[in-house]
Amino acid sequence: MPKNESPSQAIRLNEEHVAENMTRTREEHATELAEDYVEAIADLIDEHREARVTDLARLFAVTPATVNNTIARLQKAGLVTSEKYRSIFLTNSGRELAEQCKARHETVYRFLLSLGLSHKIASRDTEGIEHHCSPETLRAFKKLADEAGSS
Amino acid sequence: MPKNESPSQAIRLNEEHVAENMTRTREEHATELAEDYVEAIADLIDEHREARVTDLARLFAVTPATVNNTIARLQKAGLVTSEKYRSIFLTNSGRELAEQCKARHETVYRFLLSLGLSHKIASRDTEGIEHHCSPETLRAFKKLADEAGSS
């Protein structure tokens, strides 16, 4: 029945772009947990010298079994090293990723603060938003956060 | 070995908040695909009178089998109606959600544009960011986008 009638220029669904964007967002989600883990592990090591399964379980509000499972994947991905009953460490690759993620997290957080949002809200939304910012967007965020910071 | 030494006030891991934020982000991810689907279905119906499996598969860059699977879940969730070999429609609840999501999508997109980002980048990043904006953040985005819009 629908042949091509009603151009209906209201929404303009650019199908090519939508498909690209969806694919990109899926890719971001695939790396999201890994990013949060290496970031948390780096933070824990900074604060307590070591990152243990229990610490991560508390931080992420999941069970130790889930942490174990995830750590096994991260190890396979070459981001962490882990021996049984020992605490978890980052590989060089993991440390590098953690650094990038911490910087990115910081940028997004400061940007949201600069919009006048509360620490609580900014910190909450940062946790999700950080994984979906392209380098261009991140640059824009950083610029504005820096400008607002020099108040 | 680690007892409580080195306050190391560099990062300040507020464990309570981190756990809360992670839980929240997980919840957002659980509804993300549903939101994008109802939005896409609404757009397709606006443009073509109907939303078919193939259309959605093209839009999301997945296989028709995947769309079928997802539609079954959405139906169980009461967001769409679907009969075999027929096109897909929104329930009232689905239409309502689609409206909200479209408004939110629009707000985030206009906000990113107002930062000087290209349409391409803004549209890409919006697709992920939109699902992680609290009402407060959304209000801030809208305010700034509106201000910039009146140029």
Place this chain on the structure above:
DNA sequence: CAATATTTTTAGCACATGCTAACTTGACAT
């Protein structure tokens, strides 16, 4: 109408991410 092409569905698979329950290991206090 009949042949063909497209669309939709189904079955069966895989992997990520979560859980609980049971078991093992390690740490620590008496």
Place this chain on the structure above:
DNA sequence: ATGTCAAGTTAGCATGTGCTAAAAATATTG
């Protein structure tokens, strides 16, 4: 040294989200 408790592991399960390949239904076209 031993007994207890916390921490870590494992097995087994569920759900979400993707895939391919094959079958069934529908649409198009000669």
